[in-house]
Amino acid sequence: MTDDVLAVHGGTPLNGRVRVRGAKNLVSKAMVASLLGDSPSTLYDVPAIRDVEVVTGLLELHGVRVSRGESDGELIFDPSNVESASTDEINVHAGSSRIPILFCGPLLHRLGHAFIPDLGGCHIGPRPIDFHIQALRQFGAIVDKAPEGMHLTAPNGLHGTKFELPYPSVGATEQVLLTAVLAEGVTELRNAAVEPEIMDLICVLQKMGAIITVHTDRVIEIKGVKRLGGYSHRPIPDRIEAASWAAAALATRGDITVLGAQQADMGTFLNVFRSIGGQFEVTDTLPPNETRPGREGGIRFWHPGTELTAVALETDVHPGFATDWQQPLVVALTQARGISIVHETVYEQRLGYTEALNSMGATIQTYRDCLGGTPCRFGRRNFHHSAVIAGPSKLHAADLVIPDLRAGFSHLIAALAAEGTSRVYGVNLIKRGYENFETKLAELGANVERV
Template sequence: MSEKQASLSPHYLVTGGQPLHGEVTLSGAKNAVTKMVIASLLTSDTCTLRNIPILGDLELTVKLCQEFGSQVELDREKHTLSIKTTDIKDYHVSTTVGGLNRICVMTIGPLLHRCGEAVIPMPGGDRIGPRPINFHIQGLQQMGAHIIEKDGYYHCRAPERLHGATISLPFPSVMATENLLITASLAKGVTIIENAANEPEIVDLVKMLQKMGAIIEFKVDRRIVIEGVESLHGASHTLLSDRNEAVSLAIATYLTRGDVYLRHAQQDTLLSFLNTLLKMHLRFEVDDEGIRFIGDSNVSPAISLETDVHPGFMTDWQQPFTVLLTQSEGMSVIHETIYEDRFGYTSALTRMGAHVGLYPKCLGEVPCRFREQQHMHSCVVSGPTPLVATRLDIPDIRAGCSYILAALCAEGTSEVYGIEHIERGYEHLDVKLRSLGAYIEKVS
């Protein structure tokens, strides 16, 4: 696409320098809703989800399920979704929907349980480095699935009912843990997932599965034990709030020296983020209904930060936090231990005036898979540096949000393109920012 053609595509005009004030209500968790919709495929009964976020990833997942034969009722105003899959009409996932993100790999288990077969395309997703699904495939194979790769598709069969297994994940992958949880719920016998992820969204998925009749227990040392049952039934579930949206809006508040109350922000899902704010002498107030974030004219000190699996500092918080560190006093160090290629967005920050350097060495203490592999997975940020507006092209969801945050505190008006990434992962982020006083205009 030429630059002229790109300039005609939908984009945001963001003028910086306007403090954010007021209150917004957080949406339901993007990283939970799609997995719960997939989990509904385990039963022929109706499942109802409340507090759902209305965003692109959910739309794709709904289309995916409708191709299988699901009946879906979506109430956008009430943020509820009801889904009933009486029969699976087709166990093939089309590239039209399945190739656009990684959710299709989650359908293998439900399709094998209900049809004995599944055919899915090689999954897509954000450009943040290789994200192989070998953890998923190997775990499913241990449970009795026969899977071969052919012509860009995974062809999966289960001649007999899938069975329990002890599966040791090489890394506590969130999506692999969720996939194995969903599949193991109906497998014959006991499944033990060792080195499992235990993010809040996973706990919320387990709550839904338990309401459907699944028997799942969290054990010490990252072990999850699932006792497979013969069948599951329908259930209703209210999603937890989106902690990524909470972090993004909180950082926007500090960058613009504003004062914003986030209704439904949940302290227990944000502990490591809030601890980091305290280290930077940034103010917030927690009550039973949400969290108030309070910016002021003081310049926060630089810090050292490492991403880690939960309960550590979440990798999705790294990009917006890097923007915040451009406005801190001194030299900050960020060590990314989850993805090896998640600092590509910093080139745009450099063009805006930030002082950012990338390094292949592990600049931290958290055990890192990328040691001695020459991946640029450590970042040094020197500040404070004033940022200036520029044209920004969003490569993925979290980087896109960081671009908007940078534009909110930059001098001048930035043009932000690739906003489909934002709308895939955030519900009306531009609308919420405008309600708080931001100068952000969508140009279609």
């Protein structure tokens, strides 16, 4: 018996409403940004997820006082007493998140040194930190490798630089932004990631006093300033969680309204969702002078009751189809008539979860070839990064072991769509990015229980 196993009694459509809060992929980065200020920062609508707990612990290890505000989901960060933390203490958190590497720039500015432990996170590909290290070195950091990780110093301070990413990495773009804002001089970053969460991080830094210009063709220019203050910010809603619930509605033949979901950041997903045959309706947030209850903006997603249609899609960096969208959606594609093709171009080892779906009755074959419109960087390497899904398939219950965050939610969706009772092991991993997911499932009519 363990509290990390969920019994899922499948076959019931999910119906009802859920709400998404601040984006996981922005909130944790905004929390790190608070280190750069010389006055407190306030972040609203923070979800109660494991990643927030990890970053809170890391901030507190470095002397930042983290407290709850008056409203639900409000956190206040006071960085007035930033201090060093021992490598042993940092390593306690290392297996839980890849966030520690983003502390480097802010800590080099505040303390003159930083430490990178061995990094954890989801096992969906190597995700090397080479881009991060190269960028930090160009800013003037000295990196010393040690058995427990990497120690960084900046004896001559950090200075603006010109840097071009070989690939528009989200993490490396965040690294450059968090380091450049207080570096002396001007930094020019080419081939930058431009995801909505990156743009929202730029908004946070601009509120703190940074000078950041986003040019065309993925070029970002940052003029270093001498000081930054705190910020007050309400993050964009979590578009990944919103799409996950949309996929759950489609796979279970249900009807889910995702309050807080925003159309603008989900346009590419919505196009694919509609192409499959899913239906959606957008409700915009009412103006401030409106007082009618129950009119928070959001998107309603539902199964049309008719046959779904197979599609071909490729994941890509924004504004393409986000890699975190494909795993939940593939479960819905197992219920579509015809042959669907998914070409994963962001993470080379992200299709391993399909083996579990096949054990439930799905028909999915993975390939090393690029089964998409354009060859990708994995095309001539030994990675199964394309999938062919034949449907519709009748899914049946199975015992499932969650391998990573997004695959975990896709396994959960599959169990909900399948006939019979599945046991899903390792469900606590889902807490990394999905707030109160068991409560939300209950509110949608799902029959699940801890065993």
